[in-house]
Structures are given as structure tokens and as C-alpha cells.
């Protein structure tokens with residue numbers, strides 16, 4: 001348990017001053033809460049004693065008690081207020097900071113990371129798991145630090161007045177510590193199982209929600225929701241089983257604390273009957289021990305949760321330790337934008353899909369990449385943007401090996417238009433501004449006009465302030481494409497990677513998109529995964545990719561004058577299956 005506490009303290013590094021001051025306030029607040037009862041018990045003891053001895057009570061006693069009680073109540077509220085002010089928000093502030101750090105890290109990891117790791121695991125780490133730390137860490141720190149401090153103080157006080165009672169209390173505390181150790185061990189065993197179940201549930205929920213449209217269109221609710229419902233059931237079963245494992249230890253812990261309090265009072269009472277302890281001290285000790293031992297019971301929850309937070313911290317450390325492809329990269333300002341693939345090979349996992357590919361693309365040239373589905377066109381573009389690193393060979397831009405650059409400094413020079421456009425759940429203005437966050441309003445509108453989306457945006461009831469549904473769900477495919485082109489226009493990067501839409505858009509939209517694209521690519525180095533014959537024919541050079549290799553390259557005329565796959569492809573393109581034009 002103390003190891004877990006230590007880890008939480010390391011996690012909150014930078015907040016320790018507030019944390020310890022908060023703990024001090026919490027300690028004082030607990031004593032101030034116990035104080036009035038103690039004072040009343042002390043006064044009662046004096047009244048009983050004076051009645052037994054037949055002596056008159058000091059007339060100042062009731063006023064003294066009343067003043068003391070009011071003072072303690074005020075002190076309690078002041079301390080509780082400052083404890084909350086100083087300590088409560090530390091978890092929230094630290095979790096928010098870590099979410100930002102992890103968000104930044106995820107932006108920099110290679111895309112292969114997301115193939116290897118379940119999206120549900122990452123989502124759970126960023127949301128529910130960090131929330132556990134956010135909500136519980138400070139409560140746990142307070143319960144453990146404050147709880148043990150209170151017990152220590154009461155045992156020391158009792159040792160002064162009545163060592164036998166203190167000894168009984170120590171035995172009870174040791175027994176409760178043994179039970180806590182059991183709770184900690186049980187929790188360490190069950191927390192990772194609980195986490196895995198939670199992650200599986202998050203993954204299943206994401207898949208279930210993403211797949212709902214397919215599920216509905218195929219009318220297969222029963223089959224496809226099975227994984228989600230099974231994950232829900234498994235999660236419930238695991239949590240119930242985990243909870244049952246704690247029951248004996250919880251009972252032992254609570255019993256030992258109660259027994260310590262009762263034992264302390266009985267021993268002190270016995271001493272009073274023997275005449276070795278004064279009655280007011282006995283009454284004070286009785287009131288006091290029940291209040292303090294009662295407040296220590298929450299350590300029980302701490303022991304449960306600390307192992308859970310331990311497992312969360314393991315997961316977060318694992319995420320933070322993720323290798324970044326560009327951690328040794330330099331921030332480079334390129335002066336030229338010619339591209340060279342030099343004997344590049346690459347595989348997803350162990351399966352090589354790009355085999356010893358070499359080609360050069362001069363600055364400001366337009367290159368069309370064509371080839372059958374699955375031949376490696378998108379992979380070549382992903383390698384250029386450093387979504388993945390090559391396994392062999394090298395890719396240079398402006399003569400600079402891209403592995404020696406930071407991803408940010410490389411991607412500053414590249415704008416990409418994908419077939420499947422992703423728009424954020426934000427206003428249209430901010431979605432366009434994503435290309436250049438500091439762009440002025442006039443620049444946003446100018447880019448929208450050039451990308452042929454200004455008119456349809458202005459026709460929307462809230463214009464540029466219209467909220468886009470998640471992923472762009474409330475816009476048509478053509479509208480989303482044009483907004484993404486406006487985004488790239490605003491970025492004004494010297495290299496453009498373009499995946500031409502294969503989905504049939506209506507002729508008017510197609511025309512608008514082509515006009516927007518012509519404005520985007522003017523004077524740039526362009527690589528297009530080309531599907532339209534016009535794009536292919538107008539390109540300065542064509543790369544024909546087949547099975548992860550460059551089968552042919554040249555201009556349309558050169559390639560048409562040769563025997564080969566390209567000419568066959570063009571001639572039979574209407575009938576050829578698997579080819580994209």
C-alpha cells in the first residue's frame with residue numbers, strides 16, 4: 001500500500017506543497033471535529049466528579065466549554081475549506097495535464113501502433129482509467145496519510161495517560177494492517193483482470209457503435225451485437241467475483257478497528273475503576289477513540305483503490321514509454337521539395353508489401369500512381385508522410401532523409417486530401433482553420449471560395465458557424481471533400497498527396513471538386529493516387545505499382561507506346577476488375 005502511495009505522490013510531482021498543506025488541514029479538521037465531543041466528555045467527567053465529591057463546580061466551566069466548542073467548530077470549517085481548496089482539484093489538474101501529454105504523444109506515434117494496440121485500450125486509459133486516478137488519488141492520499149497520523153497521535157496520547165489501553169489499540173491497529181495487506185494483495189490480483197475486462201468492453205462498445213449502420217442495413221442485430229453484450233456480461237461477472245474476494249478481508253479490517261476502539265475504552269474503564277485513571281480522561285478517550293477509529297475506516301477503501309490506481313499507473317507508464325519514431329529527429333526547414341525513394345522496402349508486421357522500390361519525383365512535378373487494388377499505392381504515400389517508417393532503404397525530401405526530421409517539421413510541408421474525409425465535431429470555420437490555426441477570417445473565406453465551398457456554407461442557416469457532426473456526418477461526401485481541400489489550401493504546403501475519390505459523386509460535385517483541386521495543386525509537388533483518366537494523362541509522370549513494385553514508369557505517351565500492363569490497363573480499363581481509374 002505504501003508503495004502505491006509513493007507512486008501517487010510521484011504522479012502528483014509539482015503539487016506536493018498543496019498536497020501536504022491540504023493533509024495538515026485535513027488532520028486539524030478531524031481533531032477539530034473530535035474536539036467538541038472531547039470537551040463535552042471532559043466537562044461531564046468534572047460534573048460527575050464534583051457531584052461524587054460534593055464540591056462546587058467552577059462557574060466559568062460552562063462558558064469555557066461553550067467558547068471552546070464554538071472555536072473548534074469554526075476551526076473545523078476553516079480547515080475543511082482549505083483542505084478542499086488546496087487538495088481536491090490536484091487529481092483533476094494532473095489528469096487533465098496528462099491527457100494533454102498523452103494526446104500529444106498519440107499524435108506522434110507511428111500509425112502501426114494503432115494496428116498493434118486495441119483502440120478500446122487506449123480510449124479506456126485516457127478516459128475511465130485516468131478518471132479513477134483523477135477522482136480517487138487525493139481521497140486515498142488523505143485517507144492514508146491522515147488516517148495513520150490520527151491513529152499514531154491517539155496511541156501516543158493514550159500511552160501517556162494509560163499505556164495498557166494504548167497497547168490494546170496497537171494490537172487492533174496491527175490486526176487491521178494485516179487485513180489491509182490482504183485487501184491490497186487481493187486488489188493487486190484482481191485489478192488487472194478488471195482493467196482487461198473494462199478495455200474489452202470499451203473496444204466492443206466502439207465497434208458496436210461504429211458498425212451500427214452496417215448492422216441495420218444487414219438486419220443482423222442479433223449476431224453483431226453479441227460481442228458487445230458478451231463483453232458487458234463478462235465485465236459484470238468479473239467485477240462481482242472481484243468484490244466477493246474482498247469480503248472476508250473487509251470484515252476483518254472493520255472488526256479490528258472497532259475492536260481496537262472498544263478494547264481501548266474497556267481497558268481505560270478498568271483502569272478508572274482501579275483508580276489509576278481519572279474519570280474525565282476516560283470519557284474523553286472513549287469519545288475520542290470512536291471518532292478517530294471511525295475516520296480511519298476509510299483506509300479500507302484506500303487499500304482497494306490503491307491497487308487499482310497502481311494498475312492504472314502501470315498502464316499510463318506503458319503508454320508514456322511508447323517509442324516515438326521521431327524522438328531523435330531534427331526540426332528541419334526544407335529548401336527543396338524533390339522526393340526520392342531509394343530502395344525502399346516495408347511490411348506491416350512480418351508481411352512485406354513494398355519491395356525494393358526506387359523512384360525520383362522532381363520539385364513542382366505532378367505524379368500519378370496507378371495500380372490494382374492492394375498493390376501498395378496508399379502505403380507508398382503513408383511512408384512519404386512518415387505514418388510508418390521504412391524497413392529498408394530511405395526516403396528523402398529536398399535531399400534530407402525524412403527519418404532524421406521530426407514528424408512535425410516534415411508534415412509542415414505536406415498537405416493530404418483523403419478519399420474518406422474526416423471532419424471534427426466543431427464549426428465549419430474551425431474545420432477549415434485546422435489547416436492553419438492562426439489564419440485570419442478573410443483567409444478562411446478566401447480558401448473556402450477557392451475550394452468552391454463558400455456558397456454552400458453561406459446557404460446553411462449558421463454559415464461558417466454551423467457545427468459539423470462527428471466525422472462530418474451532416475454533410476455530403478462532395479461537401480466534405482471540398483472543405484478538406486479548403487483546409488489544405490489554407491495550409492499552403494509545397495507537397496500535396498491526393499487520393500482521388502473513387503466513390504461516384506454527381507457530375508456537378510465532380511466538376512466543383514476538380515476545380516478546387518486544380519487551385520490546390522498549382523505550382524506544387526503533387527502525388528496523386530489517380531483513378532480518373534484525365535488526371536493520369538495530364539500527369540508529368542506515371543508510376544505503375546504492381547504487387548509492391550514499380551512495374552513501369554513514364555509519361556502517358558511513353559507508357560502507351562510500350563507493351564505492358566499500363567497499356568493493357570488503359571485499353572481494358574472499363575472491364576478490368578480490381579483496377580481503379
Ligand SMILES: Nc1ncnc2c1ncn2[C@@H]1O[C@H](COP(=O)(O)OP(=O)(O)OP(=O)(O)O)[C@@H](O)[C@H]1O
Nearest residue numbers: 115348353371372373374375376377378379380580
Ligand atoms: N494497416 C495495415 N495493416 C496490415 N496490412 C495492411 C495495412 N494497410 C494495408 N495493408 C496491406 O498492404 C497491402 C497494400 O495496401 P495499400 O492500401 O497500400 O494498397 P492500395 O494499392 O492503396 O489499395 P487500394 O487501391 O485498394 O486502396 C495490401 O495487401 C493490404 O492488405
